[in-house]
Amino acid sequence: MKPDQLEILLQEGESMEIEFKQTFDTEALETIAAFANTKGGRLLIGVQDNGKPIGVTVGKETLRNWANQIAQSTGVHPALSEVSSDDKKIVLIEVPESPHQTVSYKGRYFKRVGNSNRRMSDDDLTRSILDNIGVTWDEMPDPRANVQDLDTDQIDRFISLCNQKGRRLIPEGESLHEILKKLDLLQDGQLTRAAILLFAKEPQRFYPSAKIRIGRFRSTTEIVDDREIRGTLYNQIESSMGYFREHLETKFEFRGESTREVIWEYPLDALREAVTNAVCHRDYLETGHTQIRWYDDHMVFFNPGGLPPSLDIEQLKQIHPSSPRNRKVAEMLYYAGLIEQWGRGIQKILSEFKTANLPEPEFEERAGGLWLTFRKNIFTEQYLRSLSLKKRQITAIFYLKAHGHITNKEYQELTNVSKRTASNDLQTLENKDLIERIGKTGRGTYYQLKLQRTGKTGNKGARNGQN
Numbered sequence: 001m002k003p004d005q006l007e008i009l010l011q012e013g014e015s016m017e018i019e020f021k022q023t024f025d026t027e028a029l030e031t032i033a034a035f036a037n038t039k040g041g042r043l044l045i046g047v048q049d050n051g052k053p054i055g056v057t058v059g060k061e062t063l064r065n066w067a068n069q070i071a072q073s074t075g076v077h078p079a080l081s082e083v084s085s086d087d088k089k090i091v092l093i094e095v096p097e098s099p100h101q102t103v104s105y106k107g108r109y110f111k112r113v114g115n116s117n118r119r120m121s122d123d124d125l126t127r128s129i130l131d132n133i134g135v136t137w138d139e140m141p142d143p144r145a146n147v148q149d150l151d152t153d154q155i156d157r158f159i160s161l162c163n164q165k166g167r168r169l170i171p172e173g174e175s176l177h178e179i180l181k182k183l184d185l186l187q188d189g190q191l192t193r194a195a196i197l198l199f200a201k202e203p204q205r206f207y208p209s210a211k212i213r214i215g216r217f218r219s220t221t222e223i224v225d226d227r228e229i230r231g232t233l234y235n236q237i238e239s240s241m242g243y244f245r246e247h248l249e250t251k252f253e254f255r256g257e258s259t260r261e262v263i264w265e266y267p268l269d270a271l272r273e274a275v276t277n278a279v280c281h282r283d284y285l286e287t288g289h290t291q292i293r294w295y296d297d298h299m300v301f302f303n304p305g306g307l308p309p310s311l312d313i314e315q316l317k318q319i320h321p322s323s324p325r326n327r328k329v330a331e332m333l334y335y336a337g338l339i340e341q342w343g344r345g346i347q348k349i350l351s352e353f354k355t356a357n358l359p360e361p362e363f364e365e366r367a368g369g370l371w372l373t374f375r376k377n378i379f380t381e382q383y384l385r386s387l388s389l390k391k392r393q394i395t396a397i398f399y400l401k402a403h404g405h406i407t408n409k410e411y412q413e414l415t416n417v418s419k420r421t422a423s424n425d426l427q428t429l430e431n432k433d434l435i436e437r438i439g440k441t442g443r444g445t446y447y448q449l450k451l452q453r454t455g456k457t458g459n460k461g462a463r464n465g466q467n
Contacts, residue, residue, distance in 0.1 A: 001083050001092060009042065010051040010085065014115040017041035020049055023056065024066055024091070029073055030110050030117050035095035036076045036103040037120070037128065038112035045091040055088030063091065074105050102128040123285040137284060138197065138326040141190035144206060147176060149191070151201045154232055155179070158199070158336055165337040184328065193284070194328035197233050204230050207284060209304075212236050212275070214243055214292040233279045233329065237338065240275045240292070244268070247294075266299065266374055267352035270361075274372060276338050277345050278303045281325050286368065297380050301372040306365050313363050316346055379434075379449065387432055392417065393425050397434065397449070405438070405446045 014020055017039060021028045024045050035041035046056030063080045070093075071077055078095040102109055102125060109120040109128075120128070130137060155176065162168045170179060180186045185195035196206050203210055210233075216225035225247075229239045249265040278290045283305025291302040307316060308323045322343035324330035333339045340348075346363075353361055353374070362373040375383070379401055384394045392415035399414055400406055406414070411422040426447055429435045439445035 001081065003083075003085070006083050006085055006090070006092075009044065010047065010053065013051055014049065016112055016114060019043050019115070020047035020051060021045050022048060022054060027117075028093075029070065029105050030108075032070055032076055032078065032093065032095050033074050033103045033105040034110035034112045034117040036074065036098040037110060038097070040095050040097040041112065043093040043095065045093065046088065047090060053085040053088045053090055056091060058082055058089050058091060066091070066093075074103050075101075076103055101132055126285060127283075136325065136327040138194040138328045139184075139187075139192055141187040142193050142196055142206060143190055145191045145196050145200065147180075147191070149201060150176075150195070150199045151232070152176070154199045154234065157234070158332070161336040165335065167337065168335040183332070185332075192328060194326065194332065197284075197329060198332055199232060203232055209287050209289045210284060212240055212278070212290045212292065214240065214294065216247070217293055217295045219295075233333070234336070234338075236279055237272070237275050241268070241272055244271050265376065266358070267356050270349045270352035270374070273345050273349050273352075274301050274374075276333065280330050280333055280339060281305070283325060283369075288369070297376050299374040301374075302369050303372075304369045306368065306370060313365060316363060317350060319343070319347065387434075389429075389432075390425065393429060396425070396429070400435065400447070400449050405448045407446045 009018060012018065017035070018041060019031045019035075021031070021043060022045075028043060028045065031041075031043055035043070047053050063082065067077070067080055076095060076098065078093050081092050081094075083090050083092050102120075109125060110117045111120050111124060112118075127137075130140075159170045159179070162170050168183075170182075174182075177186070180191070180195060185192050185198075193207075197203050197210060200206065212229040214225075214227045214229065215223050218224055227243055229236050229243070231239070244266075245268070251263045252260045275292075278301060282290055282303045286304035288304045290304070291300075293300040293302070305325060307313070308325065310323065311320060320343045322330070330339065339345060349361055353359070359375045359377070362371075362375075364371040364373075379397055381394060381398075384397055389397075395415060396406060396411055399410075408419060408422050408426065411417075411426060412419055415422070415425075417425070426435070426437075429447075430437060433450055435447045436450050437445060437447055
């Protein structure tokens with residue numbers, strides 16, 4: 001490693017893939033195991049937690065002895081090298097991700113979370129083992145269930161959808177056992193977890209957290225409606241959509257003398273896609289359930305389980321390969337025509353909101369799950385404060401909502417600031433993509449909200465008929 005590369009690592013500080021240790025000790029070995037069980041990483045020995053090099057004594061056999069100790073205690077074979085910073089010797093240990101098995105240290109398993117090591121839970125170990133053998137959770141059999149636990153009406157409906165879509169033709173007259181076997185929903189005569197989630201009379205008897213809860217909030221603490229949606233995954237999707245249709249605000253636009261069009265509060269197709277993605281991709285090992293928090297000006301989906309390791313938020317919003325957490329569930333939903341197989345669900349949500357002239361949905365990965373936020377109007381005080389705007393800038397945004405446009409002079413008078421400060425403030429709002437300038441320079445120049453071209457706040461809603 002070149003000196004400038006080392007200095008960059010020291011300046012960046014500890015992270016998911018970087019760790020500093022003053023000495024080679026038990027904690028260093030735990031970090032090596034954690035790196036191997038996550039995405040790999042670099043361990044620097046002879047560095048304080050704040051990134052300050054203090055050096056470490058390195059003899060002729062030090063690196064060989066450390067390598068042997070690592071191999072014997074963890075089974076990992078990292079690359080060790082000696083580097084220098086400020087004339088102080090540092091040992092760099094580069095740990096690869098373990099490709100086949102979960103790594104332990106003294107019978108304990110660790111993973112990397114942020115810039116620290118954490119003991120792996122039983123569920124973490126289960127996920128790791130399934131990943132190592134190339135099997136998803138829903139493909140495993142559940143010995144507690146049998147064919148009598150299945151709802152034949154649900155199966156008949158599934159067969160009808162499969163034949164209508166033409167993605168998986170199922171001939172008439174086949175026995176239930178034959179159908180389940182051909183669909184790989186039976187393993188050694190036992191029902192898979194996917195079969196239970198999709199077709200059982202009471203899936204929650206086996207998996208209590210496999211449900212959706214929708215809460216209608218007036219504030220962060222005031223709940224005016226609380227709906228728990230159970231049943232099969234198909235029932236959860238349809239019941240959620242029924243709830244939305246029942247409670248969504250609507251208005252009408254007339255197209256000619258005899259045609260009127262329903263405008264929905266949020267795009268129905270985007271809501272269906274969000275719910276379907278939630279039940280398809282959630283982590284059913286987690287004890288939490290899928291939550292939908294519905295506020296007056298926005299809606300938040302929380303789904304247990306983060307993104308696959310190969311995917312981040314920015315990649316999620318681009319065209320990406322499909323990598324379902326529950327492969328068999330995704331396959332059955334695809335056959336029934338409820339999802340696309342090629343990872344286009346997120347692009348469909350983004351496209352629906354763009355067509356409806358609504359703010360782009362926001363994705364965030366935190367607290368053990370994926371958060372998706374739909375907004376009716378981006379110009380709320382809560383959201384504007386989250387952008388670190390000054391109080392006078394927020395005042396100007398609300399002025400724009402009420403009056404449609406603002407000039408530099410009007411900004412000065414409204415907020416009692418100088419022309420230069422007004423220009424800087426307005427430029428900041430432009431950079432944050434909240435407003436746009438109409439005209440280049442001179443008295444005719446004014447500013448309007450970025451989404452204001454199609455109405456008072458740019459929110460024309462979501463049109464019916466897109467299903």
